[in-house]
Amino acid sequence: MSERVVPAADRRRRRPTKAGVVLSEELIVETALRLIEEHGADALSVRRLGRALGADPSSLYRYFRHTDDLLLAVADELIGRTLRTWCPTGDWRADLRDLGLRMHAGALAQPRAAVLSSYRVTGRVHEIQAVEAILGVVRGAGFPDPEAVRIYHAFVDQCLAFGALDSASIAMPKTARAADADVWRATYARLPAATHxxxxxxxxxxxxxxxxxxxxxxxxxxxxxxxxxxxxxxxGEEG
Amino acid sequence: MSERVVPAADRRRRRPTKAGVVLSEELIVETALRLIEEHGADALSVRRLGRALGADPSSLYRYFRHTDDLLLAVADELIGRTLRTWCPTGDWRADLRDLGLRMHAGALAQPRAAVLSSYRVTGRVHEIQAVEAILGVVRGAGFPDPEAVRIYHAFVDQCLAFGALDSASIAMPKTARAADADVWRATYARLPAATHxxxxxxxxxxxxxxxxxxxxxxxxxxxxxxxxxxxxxxxGEEG
DNA sequence: TTAACAGGTCAACGATGTTGTCATAAGGTG
DNA sequence: CACCTTATGACAACATCGTTGACCTGTTAA
Structure with a gap:
């Protein structure tokens, strides 16, 4: 095993699946995204994805070493989509705010991928584009390089961390969510001023x-x- | 099923396990924490916990409705432990900084519990203590109530969100972590200035x-x- | 035309959370 | 002390998961 995965560029033989589908990294990622959009983040498993593609689950291991790799590819695609809807105006603060909210919303739709991509580095195209774009905004604002990187880092991590968190909350069955919200009313709001x-x-x-x-x-x-x-x-510069 | 769980206070019959252990919510939570400390966060599963306790996994369902409930109890215990090591000085900013770092470190040790407790409300004792304590610091600093709550909320969520994130990174096999760090050197640091x-x-x-x-x-x-x-x-107040 | 081998398939492994059912010992009651 | 109820632990089963080793077959380059 271990070297079943062939780099996308070297792929030659396009052998169709039993069901007639011709697999590709692209198709797999697209299908994964569709699966999640339609049935929620938990619907994404190797086996279900195989079923949705009309292929044996184990076929996917010819394209991705393991689930994490697949999720990273999904995350990168998502970064790309988000980035494409973003039109910077030149006002650094407004631009970062806008991008932060967009990326957060994107992560919301992809909890598992969001978690992964927040602490892993993919080195894939869209991630690189995003890094370059955000660094551009921060440096363009006038931050010196070391501080620009620090702010970039905090900004990105905060965005992804909250995205992962909030998406977990959204994924809860709504009865459970309502029950949780009720704890604030039923428990916290009832605590006596004397003790709390x-x-x-x-x-x-x-x-x-x-x-x-x-x-x-x-x-x-x-x-x-x-x-x-x-x-x-x-x-400081002026003085 | 569904009502197999008896509230802790009502428990009477302390029937020992085959292995001779007398179960209790407390013992289970403690053992769960020990398990994680010794073998990492992934080592916590109902089955392993059962084995560690000397009890059948299904017995735990007499104490917790499902894994989430168990994790919430673990999270609350952790909040309590963290809170106990914190000694506020009266300087709100230093106190919050200190508590933030402590809670973050605590979450680091408990990724799964941290994620859960960040988007769920337990209403358990230690959580309530923490809310009261932090709100006390923020209000004591002089923030008016609505803003105090907003800052409390952002502070806590950010702490837990980063905790969950960073712990995921720490949990990676160290070869993988080294490989990731290397992406910055091998991929990013090599990008030509012309394009990036x-x-x-x-x-x-x-x-x-x-x-x-x-x-x-x-x-x-x-x-x-x-x-x-x-x-x-x-x-504003003075003017 | 053929031979190599990329890539799809099959069956299996061990792990997970969870539940329906059964058995038994604890503990209140007489 | 004995009895009955029932709380609570044990067992076995289910469906699901990711992953892998072995096999087989169609594509493609020579």
Missing amino acids: PHIAATARHLVADMPRSSYPAALDLLLSAAAARLAEIRA | PHIAATARHLVADMPRSSYPAALDLLLSAAAARLAEIRA
């Missing part, structure tokens, strides 16, 4: 705020910290 | 920065944004 003064004082806001994603707020905090830092840097 | 100017310009910093966690940086950005906001609020 801070929770009691803010109960109303907790009930309203906690069931929603905090990503937009976290993103804005990150961006405004970056903006403040940029102002410092500019002041 | 920003990556080329910052390659040195990318290689150094990307394999590390960006959580401390992200945390500092969040805290400094919060500090700036607080300054604004104070100025």
